[in-house]
Amino acid sequence: MVLIYIDHADNQIKKATQEAISYGAAIAKLLNCSAEALILGAVEDDLTELGKLGAQKVHQLKNESLNTFDAKVHSNLIATAAKSLGATVVIFAHNINGKALAPAVAVKLSAGIVTGACRLPSLQDGFEVTKTVFSGKAFASIKIESPIKVIAINQNSFGVHPYENTALVQSIDLPIPPASIKVTNINKVKGEIPLTEASLVVSGGRGLRGPENWGILLDLAKALGAATACSRPVSDSDWRPHHEHVGQTGIQIAPDLYIAIGISGAIQHLAGVNRSKTIVVINKDSEAPFFKAADYGVIGDAFEVVPALTAAILKMKHNQ
Amino acid sequence: MNILVCISKTPDTTAKIAFTEGNTKFDENGVQWIINPYDEWYSLVRAIEIKEKDPSTQIHLITVGGVEVEPILRKALALGGDEAIRVHLNSNDSNEIAEQIAFIVKQGSYDLILTGKETIDYNSSCIGSMLSALLDLPFVSLANHLELNGNTATLIREIEGGEETNEVQLPMVVSCQKGMAEQRIPNMRGIMAARTKPLKIVEPTPTTPLTQIKEFNLPPTKTGVKLIAPDQMDELVRLLKEEAKVI
Missing domain, CATH: 3.40.50.1220 (TPP-binding domain)
Incomplete structure (x- = not known):
């Protein structure tokens, strides 16, 4: 199963995640398995709509405290969920939170990781993922040799592809570790496009x-x-x-x-x-x-x- | 206060990017090696600033690499590191590198572990996050501000379209980026002192890489710029809309 992590803020799923879901769905098709998404916390978006991006199921750990980002807590929960759901590939957007989480999740799953991926994996000789290196001046094709693989996909490199699914939303129950970070202030530049x-x-x-x-x-x-x-x-x-x-x-x-x-x-x-x-x-x-x-x-x-x-x-x- | 600064060597920012041995290796011919700018300008310099406020602070440097890394480690010592550790292993696998660093960390006692946000060669942005998992420590990534008050760190990290202030109890791992500190140039006194500062070489603990680089490729070169006269902006808009299809 391919598990895609859904990153969100301000009650909305981030744009980079939509692309990650499409990318994960395409990998699931290559591997002939299901594409399922994981969300920690709650959003206003209708999660069944993630089917239109390629997710067949959405697992939700609906706890308001998880709307505050804590890399240690979130990576623990993602790794635990990936294990209990039997994920063989875990996908992140290579965005701000994805960079904080994906490598930690890889460690916890003893998984090889490629971050900054820009294409679908090639399965011709094992599992090879192409990523950008030297700050975009070159590409490297990297073979992941572990049973579980973690990939973080570069933003705006795969695109969003439409599917005609409705995702089944299921709640997942995991013990939430104590917070390691206290968020004391959030300062967003109003009206500016990130x-x-x-x-x-x-x-x-x-x-x-x-x-x-x-x-x-x-x-x-x-x-x-x-x-x-x-x-x-x-x-x-x-x-x-x-x-x-x-x-x-x-x-x-x-x-x-x-x-x-x-x-x-x-x-x-x-x-x-x-x-x-x-x-x-x-x-x-x-x-x-x-x-x-x-x-x-x-x-x-x-x-x-x-x-x-x-x-x-x-x-x-x-x-x- | 014991601060561990993770140092990586990268080609100079202007280095020519080329590959050898059937596109499987980076061509190091004529390449000038530097301290990865994020490691140097932001994490190391911030550690030095912390030491300037609290002189009891010790700045430990660690790198995983061959003997060719030593000149840049000496430079990091010249800037203000107190001692350096080089784990004698050449690896391109983030899991393996993080495991080597975590192994050393477990033998010591560090309050703060700093990394750059990524290296400018492999751009993986992995080591900080991995160390936090291996050491079970809090992690704040892409921080542009770090203040210490006793055992509490106040950090500002980048979020989409803004910033977030975090408060964390040490020990912790931080990945640093622009805004954290300003680039410095080592002075003569620092360079002289660096010669006698301890640089310890340790053999790696057994680890297995989980990834392998199979091939490098250069992007296709642009076919050539299409020039539009300054008084033809309607034409440029048409091209962006109809040819490039981006607006």
């Missing part, structure tokens, strides 16, 4: 010359419904908050569309964004290395090009 969950990202670099010039970028992001990001020099100069820094030492993202404005495209920056499906580069320097990694390029002054692009997008949306 960068790691965003399908569209607009990003700015030093070419914008100063934080006072970010308005044109924010307008474009608003018109698109995109999240905003920046290069390392920009966050290091405190023009933008640290959590917007994408690159090798910031966060790595893989949106459908990445628009880079006034970013030259140093190798360390590319490492954070090169898994984006489509890259648009706007730069007045035709020699900027980013153009080599781009799908579409505009050589021109950002202060003219970006407002024009925003206007074109608004026009397109208006005509729809």
Whole structure:
């Protein structure tokens, strides 16, 4: 059985989890077994609807205390559930909580693990999973040799595939270990699209010359419904908050569309964004290395090009 | 306070990524090795800052690797580590590496175990989480802030679209990321002192890898950028909608 862990916050299942369910369902099909999901805590979403993503069953440990994330408690419960349900493959989204949980669960199940997986496993010679390495600059195919396998799937690498199922929701009863973490504050930036969950990202670099010039970028992001990001020099100069820094030492993202404005495209920056499906580069320097990694390029002054692009997008949306 | 900082060696961020032996090994030819930036800039420097406030703090460094890791361990000692342990084993399997570190941890007494959020070569983000499971300790991942007050750690960790403040009783494991501390450069005094700081080499405890790298591949190169004139933004929007199908 393939068991998929459902990550949630604010009473909602996270987008990355939807993809993980589809990925787990596809692996279950390869292995000719069932795809079942596990949720710790409660959400407002209708869990039977997870059938549409490929889950045949959803096991729920409905306890309000589990809506607070505690890596030690959650990984213990997931491992115990995986054992009692007889899971042979356990799937996580390679997102913030998935990174905290999947390796601990692998240890508890004596399972080999591949995190950052980006394709379905190949079963030709054992069980091989391809993952991104060197910050997206290469792929590695990794053979898992243990009976139980743990895989964490990169966000936006497999997609969500529709099924015509209704999932059977069953409650599971496990003793809950004592909390090891006290959450004293949660601070969410209101109205902002989380960068790691965003399908569209607009990003700015030093070419914008100063934080006072970010308005044109924010307008474009608003018109698109995109999240905003920046290069390392920009966050290091405190023009933008640290959590917007994408690159090798910031966060790595893989949106459908990445628009880079006034970013030259140093190798360390590319490492954070090169898994984006489509890259648009706007730069007045035709020699900027980013153009080599781009799908579409505009050589021109950002202060003219970006407002024009925003206007074109608004026009397109208006005509729809 | 005893802090254990896990150190990994990685190729320099600008290193050329190429493979040899039928794409089964990373081509180390001409590669400059550095301390994994997340291990150095964030976890090690934060440990040093803690020691600066409380000089009774001891900073222990641990790495699992061959003799070629020693120059970067010396650099970590030069930055401010007090002693280093190198477990003499070359492995690419996270389970195996975590087991080696946990084995050493169980022989000592550490209040705080710090790792970087991931290495920049294999990007697995596994060791911290695995150590917490092997040692049955609380774990906070992707922390960008860590303060100690006696036996209580206050941490801020990243969550989707924001931050969460956690309070945890030591001992614990933390994976560190940007915001935790600022990069430092070792000074001459540190470099001189590092030469005589203890660097202990220990033989590995028997472990079995559970995974094996079969092959590396480079991504297909982009077919070439399609240039759009600055006054043709309607055309760019059309391409994004109809050709790339991303908006």
